Amino acid sequence: MSEATEAPPEESTDAVPGEDSEPPLVVEDLRKTFGGITAVDGASFSVEEGTLTGLIGPNGAGKSTTFNLITGVHRPTSGTVRFHGEDITGLSTHRIANRGLVRTFQIARELEEMTVLENMMLAPKGQVGERFWHSVLPGLRGQVIEQEEELRERAWQQLEFFEIDHLADEYAGNLSGGQRKLLEMARALLTDPELVLLDEPLAGVNPTLEEKLLDRVHELRERGNTFLLVEHDMDVIMENCEHVIVMHQGQVLAEGTPAEITGNEEVVEAYLGGDV
Known part of the structure; x- marks a missing residue:
């Protein structure tokens, strides 16, 4: 009796995780008039x-408008x-x-007549206390209190991380x-x-707060966060960013x-x- 021939192992058709997947943020042929x-x-x-990707360009290059188009402040004329x-x-x-893409502004937009902690407590999404009945019904009020305590603890941790908990x-x-810039990023x-x-x-x-803020950005990037940075200080861009996008007259130049x-x-x- 002849020996049974062992069938060769079947090739796996499973895709490698992350293979062929596109980057988190993709901007295509964006236009705004x-x-x-x-x-x-x-x-x-x-x-x-x-x-940590840098987005640079001279004044009027379209950087802030691009940010506004990405984050829904303006609707694009065309593009995706x-x-x-x-x-x-x-x-x-x-x-x-709510999908996980947020921004900060060149001019910080805190609520000036609220405390730093109160500003922080406004940020998290999906707060049950925002619903009227959760705030007034005895059976649901406990959920509100429990979540507020959890959010307060998270807010304190974030303030400590940015070293502004004393404020x-x-x-x-x-x-x-x-x-204010530290608070806005923490929030x-x-x-x-x-x-x-x-x-x-x-x-x-x-300079002291600048170094602190950059340290926090790098630490958060190492934890898995992704950043797109508009900054006019070329030293900051060239010393901290892995990739740089240059805009000129509304287009990506390089x-x-x-x-x-x-x-x-x-x-x-x-x-x-001129010469660099």
């Missing part, structure tokens, strides 16, 4: 997961924005934030510009975002590593203004 002015003119780029493969083009700001009972209107991160758009977070911040960008003649001519 205001009357006869084109602020963003066919911009396309992507942001890889777990990176995808977040984790989902088309979020034109969704409202709160629906985009918890201070009115936000009394904070310095740098302290944004309390929503457990996956991707954070930072619009000039270091503007008006003294992309690459900091070394590639500083060596790009088009970028030097259009933006950096």
